[in-house]
Amino acid sequence: MTVGWLRLVSRMLRTVLSTWQCTQPDWWGSLAIRTTMICAGGAEQAGCNGDSGGPLNCQAEDGHWEVHGIASFVSALGCDTPKKPTVFTRVSAFEDWIAEVGGLGHWGVGVLG
Template sequence: MTAAHCINEVDDYRVELGKHSLKATEEGSVACSAAKIITHEDYNILNDTALIKLSSPFALSDTITPACLPDRDVVLPHGTPCLVTGWGRLSTNGPAADILQQAFLPVVGHDVCSQPDWWNVLATEKMVCAGGDGITAGCNRDSGGLLNCPNPDGSWDVHGIVSFGSGEGCNVLQKPTVFTQVRLYV
């Protein structure tokens, strides 16, 4: 899955599995072409989600493992630590990462994220916010990346898809990274 705003009709898409470095050839990584891409029929700033069906099956390994989908009724409590990953910019107007970046961001509850001095009405019930401390956040080009949250049994659930961040730059205080809330689309 990815963000619908990352998809356009003219590109051929390839999904890299088990990839850590964008520049290096890595043993165990697998590239699959997209057989079909389905964007949400009502996509706009809301419903920013798309599914990519791979053209061929692949084997699980030490670097390719599944993540689970959350139950539809699971609402992440404020402060829950979840992991965002991506190859986006390393800082505002900075270079894009060559190595996969990852950071734990605390979930910001909707009642906080939708306050006027946070995201206000842009943070809807169909979104989940994480970060906002002014230090660590998703950045430009992280769009479509996932927000994974650990479970007590060691498994991970995909709770969000990076949708947007602040136009003021990366790591803006009280402007957490905003994710499409996956549980509502299961």
């Protein structure tokens, strides 16, 4: 689930895409997407300008919600552009840095996906 602000607080369910899908030439392509990123949406729903910084929340098997991504960029072609999913920074790729900067030390972050 993603949450955006725009003029109203909104949320939507989005499909998390494989890196393979997102890096296809007619999607974002391999030059734009890195392993530190997650793509979500793109078939019918994608983000809009103003969504940057919003979370990509995923529900764990035990029912609690975890932040897996932070919205990074969307297509300049407009909202809900086909084959241009919202690209999120993968939180787990920066877990050590978050723990260090957040003062969590050896306790770590734990619930970040």
